[in-house]
Amino acid sequence: MKKVNPLTKKFIKERARIWIKELMDLAREAELKGEKDLEKEYIKLILEISKHYKVKIPDKRYICKNCYSILIPGLNSTVRIKRGRVIIKCLNCGNIKRYIIRKNRG
Ligand SMILES: [Zn+2]
Numbered sequence: 378m379k380k381v382n383p384l385t386k387k388f389i390k391e392r393a394r395i396w397i398k399e400l401m402d403l404a405r406e407a408e409l410k411g412e413k414d415l416e417k418e419y420i421k422l423i424l425e426i427s428k429h430y431k432v433k434i435p436d437k438r439y440i441c442k443n444c445y446s447i448l449i450p451g452l453n454s455t456v457r458i459k460r461g462r463v464i465i466k467c468l469n470c471g472n473i474k475r476y477i478i479r480k481n482r483g
Contacts, residue, residue: 393430397423401436404447413446420445438465443472 382388400423407416420440427434434440439448446469448454457464463476 390430390432393426393432394435397426397432397434400426401434401447405449408447408449408453416447417445420447438463438474438476441467441470441472441474443467444470446470 400419404416404419404423407413407419423434423440424442426432439454440446441448441454444467446453446467448465448467450456450465453468455466455468457466458478461478463478465474465476466472467474
């Protein structure tokens with residue numbers, strides 16, 4: 378008889394989160410070094426892990442799914458705030474993402 382550890386699923390998800398975080402750092406590094414192909418692979422892997430393990434990407438808004446780049450404001454992207462919305466533009470491919478700013482609680 379095999380005992381199922383109830384923490385396993387949680388543990389795997391936690392590992393996936395750490396993995397994503399590490400890949401984000403690597404992708405950022407690759408972007409800074411101009412290693413585009415490598416960066417693309419990292420981003421693809423991040424998206425796959427996130428989908429497979431159903432784990433959220435912490436800085437998802439800073440990933441361009443159009444050209445698989447990590448967006449660094451002031452370097453390859455611009456961030457503007459307009460009418461309560463954050464507008465992030467990827468300067469690599471021109472893709473624009475919009476987010477509504479969350480109101481502070483209390
Ligand atoms: Zn892009």
